[in-house]
Amino acid sequence: MSKDSVKLLNFWPSMFGLRVRYALDLKGVSYDYQEESLSNKSKELLEANPIYTKIPVLIHNGKPICESLVIIDYIDSVWPGSHKLLPEDPYEKAVARFWADFGDRKLFDAGSRLRRAMGEEHKKAGEDFKWALMKIDEALGTIAPGKPFFGGDAMNFADVALAPFICWFKGYQKVGGFVLPGPEEWPNLYKWVDAVNSVDAIKKSTPSPDKVAEFAEVLRKRVLGAA
Amino acid sequence: MSKDSVKLLNFWPSMFGLRVRYALDLKGVSYDYQEESLSNKSKELLEANPIYTKIPVLIHNGKPICESLVIIDYIDSVWPGSHKLLPEDPYEKAVARFWADFGDRKLFDAGSRLRRAMGEEHKKAGEDFKWALMKIDEALGTIAPGKPFFGGDAMNFADVALAPFICWFKGYQKVGGFVLPGPEEWPNLYKWVDAVNSVDAIKKSTPSPDKVAEFAEVLRKRVLGAA
Numbered sequence: 001m002s003k004d005s006v007k008l009l010n011f012w013p014s015m016f017g018l019r020v021r022y023a024l025d026l027k028g029v030s031y032d033y034q035e036e037s038l039s040n041k042s043k044e045l046l047e048a049n050p051i052y053t054k055i056p057v058l059i060h061n062g063k064p065i066c067e068s069l070v071i072i073d074y075i076d077s078v079w080p081g082s083h084k085l086l087p088e089d090p091y092e093k094a095v096a097r098f099w100a101d102f103g104d105r106k107l108f109d110a111g112s113r114l115r116r117a118m119g120e121e122h123k124k125a126g127e128d129f130k131w132a133l134m135k136i137d138e139a140l141g142t143i144a145p146g147k148p149f150f151g152g153d154a155m156n157f158a159d160v161a162l163a164p165f166i167c168w169f170k171g172y173q174k175v176g177g178f179v180l181p182g183p184e185e186w187p188n189l190y191k192w193v194d195a196v197n198s199v200d201a202i203k204k205s206t207p208s209p210d211k212v213a214e215f216a217e218v219l220r221k222r223v224l225g226a227a
Numbered sequence: 228m229s230k231d232s233v234k235l236l237n238f239w240p241s242m243f244g245l246r247v248r249y250a251l252d253l254k255g256v257s258y259d260y261q262e263e264s265l266s267n268k269s270k271e272l273l274e275a276n277p278i279y280t281k282i283p284v285l286i287h288n289g290k291p292i293c294e295s296l297v298i299i300d301y302i303d304s305v306w307p308g309s310h311k312l313l314p315e316d317p318y319e320k321a322v323a324r325f326w327a328d329f330g331d332r333k334l335f336d337a338g339s340r341l342r343r344a345m346g347e348e349h350k351k352a353g354e355d356f357k358w359a360l361m362k363i364d365e366a367l368g369t370i371a372p373g374k375p376f377f378g379g380d381a382m383n384f385a386d387v388a389l390a391p392f393i394c395w396f397k398g399y400q401k402v403g404g405f406v407l408p409g410p411e412e413w414p415n416l417y418k419w420v421d422a423v424n425s426v427d428a429i430k431k432s433t434p435s436p437d438k439v440a441e442f443a444e445v446l447r448k449r450v451l452g453a454a
Contacts, residue, residue: 051329051362060318063318065318065321065325066325067324067325067328069324069328070321070324070325070328071321073320073321073324074317074318074320074321077317077320078317090301090304090305091287091290091292091301093300093301093304094292094297094298094300094301097294097296097297097300098292098293098294098297101294101296101297102278135278
């Protein structure tokens with residue numbers, strides 16, 4: 001492993017980039033980190049991801065891998081190690097992939113609309129965001145009853161894909177103008193949040209929720225200012 | 228394999244459903260087929276996919292698997308057989324996943340807008356659709372130079388994910404009001420189209436492009452009628 005060159009092109013608040021950091025840290029893979037400016041992307045980023053010109057990109061021994069779920073799948077194949085993220089069982093693997101994808105499809109989508117939309121659409125985004133979290137709470141109770149993670153006692157592919165949203169909760173509430181239900185209503189979700197937040201590999205790279213919320217409010221103000 | 232119960236809930240023109248049929252047929256897995264009415268979904272569909280209430284759903288020995296890319300990944304794990312869809316090599320696997328995802332992200336998205344959007348947005352959808360096909364042409368030339376498929380001499384995960392769009396080309400052109408560039412401009416794409424269309428497993432389940440185009444025009448007329 002010592003001969004491997006591993007580099008991550010990233011932008012610090014990105015939940016997609018955080019996924020990749022979490023996966024690398026859970027595997028104990030060391031990597032070079034390159035912070036990108038989204039308004040002035042590096043030549044390396046533009047060349048490594050010509051289709052989307054977006055972070056995160058993992059460059060492994062000169063080869064670029066793009067799209068966060070593809071990257072964490074790649075990391076799991078190259079460094080299976082002691083902490084496998086994708087279950088061996090095909091059905092359990094499909095369930096993990098389904099919930100990882102759910103994060104992009106529902107949680108990220110509603111979160112984007114919370115930052116961008118106005119009026120009724122903004123209100124709807126808040127409802128969609130809460131619905132998505134409620135579904136995650138239910139899923140945790142069904143898939144891993146009594147256990148903290150989608151992966152049971154350890155984080156799996158779904159956990160790694162969804163965990164980066166946690167540090168955004170505060171920011172989403174601020175720009176959404178709502179307060180999320182608490183642990184009485186979503187016991188599985190909050191148990192999961194506590195478990196994720198206590199994993200060393202997660203603590204290592206997660207930005208402070210205050211800093212993320214500040215960033216989210218800057219984005220929101222830009223939208224409001226332009227409206 | 229004879230004891231397996233395999234059932235597909237589908238709607239015939241769906242490219243997502245077609246992917247699943249292609250994967251099952253390439254593997255030689257026989258299955259029961261249930262056509263769903265999107266305006267009157269079966270209780271079985273609603274219970275099997277409570278999150279999205281959408282086809283396709285594969286029900287394997289009573290367990291539902293949802294989301295087409297998750298399903299074809301599942302099929303490849305359960306029935307690896309002689310025709311493996313996902314490459315063993317992690318980088319090649321990542322490339323196949325990237326292009327499969329590209330189909331959803333760019334081709335399907337632009338296609339949806341071709342059916343739904345008006346005016347400038349409709350024009351933009353046509354440009355985006357052609358851009359996506361151009362990128363697929365380029366990718367084929369780079370990933371598998373001289374070979375017909377993303378998978379080289381045989382269809383892989385990316386081929387199965389993208390192949391269902393072929394029978395929609397005619398419909399997309401009709402509702403988009405444009406003519407796609409030909410083989411002179413996109414030689415790799417058309418070589419791929421011919422190769423895909425000559426695979427027995429693909430011929431078996433693909434609806435006629437005329438029938439798909441008719442369906443696309445009905446959808447488009449509904450949008451125009453409501454505008």
